[in-house]
Amino acid sequence: MATHSLIPAGEYKTSYAADTTIFPTVTSRNAAILALILVACAPLVFDRYILSLMIQIGYLSIAALGLNILVGFTGQISIGHAAFFGFGAFSSAWLNNVHGIPVFFAIPLAGLMTTAAGLIFGLPAARLKGLYLAIATLAAQYILQDFFARASWFSGGVAGTVAYPFSIFGYAFDTDARYFYVVLSYMVLCFVLATNLMRSRDGRALVAVRDHYLSAEMMGINLTKYRTLSFGISAFFAGIGGALYAHYLQFVSVEGFTILFSIQFLGMIIIGGLGSIMGTILGTIFMVLLPEAMEWLTSSLAGGAIDRALSLKNNISYLREMAIGAVIVLFLMFEPDGLAHRWKQIKAYWKLYPFAH
Amino acid sequence: MTRLRITGMTAALALAGALAGGAALAQDIAVGHLADQSGPTSDVGVPYGQGVADALAYINSKGGIAGKKLAVETVDYGYQVPRAVAQYKKWSEGTKVAAIQGWGTADTEAMIGFVTKDQIPYLSASYSAALTDPGGKSGRTKAAPYNFFYGPSYSDAVRALLIWAAEDWKAKGGTGKPKFVHMGANHPYPNSPKEAGEAMAKELGFDIIPPVQFAMTPGDYTSQCLTIKDAGANYAYLANTAGSNISVLKACKTAGVNVQFMGNVWGMDENAAKAAGDAANGVVFPMRTGIAWNGEAPGKATLAAISKLSSGGADVYRPVHYLTGVCSAYYMAEAMDWAAKNGGVTGPNVQQGMYQKKDWVPAGMEGVCLPSSWSAEDHRGLMSVNIYRMNVGGATEAPVADLVKNGTIKLEKVKTVELERKADRLGW
Structure with a gap:
């Protein structure tokens, strides 16, 4: 489950460095670099629609990564992640609009502001577990949401606030093709950061808290510190993701950050694979593309033979919502370890091809 | 809904x-x-x-x-x-x-x-x-x-409704100052005419009751009704759309609140009248077209x-x-x-x-759309507000078309208010 890749028998490590390496082989490292280069070429090939989906995947996966650190790695629970996402979005807009801090700096600063908020709302985690903690984070969701709606000085109140495009030296990243690179850079940065965090002492401490908190405490891990810290780290990534969202859409309003959105984040990491960095990306891709695929499916169904035979008509658009729910249920039943697990199996299959038995 | x-x-x-x-x-x-x-x-x-x-x-x-x-x-x-x-x-x-x-x-x-x-x-x-x-x-x-x-504009519609309300108060022989309350969700749309409405109400000699909130979606708004009842409101402006207004009208009817409700342009229509039944009877609202x-x-x-x-x-x-x-x-x-x-x-x-034109109606829509004019300085297209009263006389189970045809639901014009195009009212 952890970051360590499962190399089949036959490889023996002789150092801790080899054990915690990100890329077990040169080929896997080269493949990752190649994939990154290919993704960076996307704006040259794809149209606006696909780019906008990729940008969405980018900022959402950064926020989902934060939640995965909290839920998948530390074993806590949060159903208020969207509120932190929103806090980051409003903070970045606020820093830029009110304090005149360039967007370039406002985004990381918004991440830090959200970290502070996360640490405060993470305090109950020091004492609460399980369902009780879930309800405590629900409070964070509602408190922050109400705060956004009322704090006009910060968020513009119910009317929302404008967020100006990202720019460096007067060059504005205000089109999808340009902003794509901003999100991509942040995504690489955040995922490398998270991967490395999980290889450090602190990262291992988080995993220990998840696996057996009593043993962890006996080994000298400060539970209160790491549980709260986990909320802080989680909020940091949510804040960065939110800030990127704000400057992409160029407008932030309170209604976007509901509890449904929080649940969606949970869906992403559960489908992708709890405790898997790679799974976070896969889960986000899945959750972003699923409604689009369903939309495509239902619109191609509309007016067709099946539509007429079953007289679906206007129910087709509801079919979409239902199908999304059904797919999630099926996923949890047949792929409980998430997409990350499936990804590993596919890799293993091709590694042995054609000699799989 | x-x-x-x-x-x-x-x-x-x-x-x-x-x-x-x-x-x-x-x-x-x-x-x-x-x-x-x-x-x-x-x-x-x-x-x-x-x-x-x-x-x-x-x-x-x-x-x-x-x-x-x-x-x-x-x-x-x-x-x-x-x-x-x-x-x-x-x-x-x-x-x-x-x-x-x-x-x-x-x-x-x-x-x-x-x-x-x-x-x-x-x-x-x-x-x-x-x-x-x-x-x-x-x-x-x-x-x-x-x-x-x-x-x-929402603000102008409230102003017109208040002008009507002030006359209505006199006509009914009301004594003292009538009380006005703005009701709506905390959202840019219901909030939009709040200040303008309250300023106008003050100008016309109304007492202003603190605004009462209710959500944009249908729900149980009995407590809101009791609030305005306790405050003794005479005229209440419903700033939401019809769906949630129906809930308020019904709850207030049940709670026995005796208030003249005034709907936003989006706050009342034939469907809402059918849904609210006799609770919608007597609600006044501005109508934007020449005919229903x-x-x-x-x-x-x-x-x-x-x-x-x-x-x-x-x-x-x-x-x-x-x-x-x-x-x-x-x-x-x-x-x-x-x-x-x-x-x-x-x-x-x-x-x-x-x-290009002043007081114009698009070709083909004569008598349907009301003459409007926009200029480079002023985008208040329509300054005359037709105020209608919703009359509901009887059960409303039948389809809307039948209810309108047999007169159970009737839109009755009560007044046309010609508002002055005042420069100081531009933009709010």
């Missing part, structure tokens, strides 16, 4: 499905149409959106604008600002749309800056006064040179033909919002017509097209 409007919705959704993803051909005129078919204001958003879509389809069937077809993309954004903004960005990049038919206050106000920068005329179904100041001279709001709407569906006017034949496009040829009853949607589409189309003859259908030309 939308269950009542299933017929309208069927057609709207089918249309949305058919249009979604349909890329505009290069020689067509691209038009964006943002509608709320699933959000909290979908009760009125569905008939309005249907009106816009039908009218544009009708214009296409008659040859379009100067020989070019309108490529309309209707998108349901569920009354969520982020979705509206994301959709707007799709429309403003690449092949830019020539104009947009919009919807809500929150999203329209959020995008004032965008449409101004991109020079895309934006005809909203939001009548927020913040959209009426094209030059930003009033200093109250941002300049909104590309925002238009057909109808009296059963009225007679020179433009009625065209209107009937437009309606048949989505009713499958049947003669269905359309609520007042449908007619307004048709008007909004027709004003845009006529401005586009002018633009096509004067340098091409571009944003700035369509904007100029809106300014």
Whole structure:
């Protein structure tokens, strides 16, 4: 489950460095670099629609990564992640609009502001577990949401606030093709950061808290510190993701950050694979593309033979919502370890091809 | 609440499905149409959106604008600002749309800056006064040179209702100062006319009761009713759309609150009257069109033909919002017509097209749409407010068409208030 890749028998490590390496082989490292280069070429090939989906995947996966650190790695629970996402979005807009801090700096600063908020709302985690903690984070969701709606000085109140495009030296990243690179850079940065965090002492401490908190405490891990810290780290990534969202859409309003959105984040990491960095990306891709695929499916169904035979008509658009729910249920039943697990199996299959038995 | 409007919705959704993803051909005129078919204001958003879509389809069937077809993309954004903004960005990049038919206050106000920068005329179904100041001279709001709407601004509608209320108070022999209360959700749309309404009420000698909040969605609003009852309100302005207003009207009826309710333009219609039954009896509201569906006017034949496009040829009853949607589409189309003859259908030309005539009604809609004028200094199109009273006399189980036909639901005109075009009221 952890970051360590499962190399089949036959490889023996002789150092801790080899054990915690990100890329077990040169080929896997080269493949990752190649994939990154290919993704960076996307704006040259794809149209606006696909780019906008990729940008969405980018900022959402950064926020989902934060939640995965909290839920998948530390074993806590949060159903208020969207509120932190929103806090980051409003903070970045606020820093830029009110304090005149360039967007370039406002985004990381918004991440830090959200970290502070996360640490405060993470305090109950020091004492609460399980369902009780879930309800405590629900409070964070509602408190922050109400705060956004009322704090006009910060968020513009119910009317929302404008967020100006990202720019460096007067060059504005205000089109999808340009902003794509901003999100991509942040995504690489955040995922490398998270991967490395999980290889450090602190990262291992988080995993220990998840696996057996009593043993962890006996080994000298400060539970209160790491549980709260986990909320802080989680909020940091949510804040960065939110800030990127704000400057992409160029407008932030309170209604976007509901509890449904929080649940969606949970869906992403559960489908992708709890405790898997790679799974976070896969889960986000899945959750972003699923409604689009369903939309495509239902619109191609509309007016067709099946539509007429079953007289679906206007129910087709509801079919979409239902199908999304059904797919999630099926996923949890047949792929409980998430997409990350499936990804590993596919890799293993091709590694042995054609000699799989 | 939308269950009542299933017929309208069927057609709207089918249309949305058919249009979604349909890329505009290069020689067509691209038009964006943002509608709320699933959000909290979908009760009125569905008939309005249907009106816009039908009218544009009708214009296409008659040859379009100067020989070019309108490529309309209707998108349901569920009354969520982020979705509206994301959709707007799709429309403003690449092949830019020539104009947009919009919807809500929150999203329209959020995008004032965008449409101004991109020079895309934006005809909203939001009548927020913040959209009426094209030059930003009033200093109250941002300049909104590309925002238009057909109808009296929310603020002006409240002012007119209050003028009527002050007279009504005297006519009824009320003593002392009448009490006025603003009721609505904490949302840009219901908030829009709050200050203007309370200022006007003070001017007219009303006592102001602190505003009472209720959500945009139907719910149990008994406590809100008891609040206004305890405060002794005489005139209450309902700033939400019909769906949630019905809940308030019913709850207040049950709680025995004796208040004269005044609805926003989106706060009352035939469907709402049917749903609220006798609780809606006596509610006054501004009506934006010259006639309701059963009225007679020179433009009625065209209107009937437009309606048949989505009713499958049947003669269905359309609520007042449908007619307004048709008007909004027709004003845009006529401005586009002018633009096509004067340098091409571009944003700035369509904007100029809106300014060409004074007190004008788009061709074909005589008697349906009320004469409006927009100028480069003032986007308050309609300054005369027709106040109607909703009369409900009896059980409302039958379909709306029958209820209107047999007079159970009757829209009775009580007054036309001609508001002065005061400069100090621009933009709020």
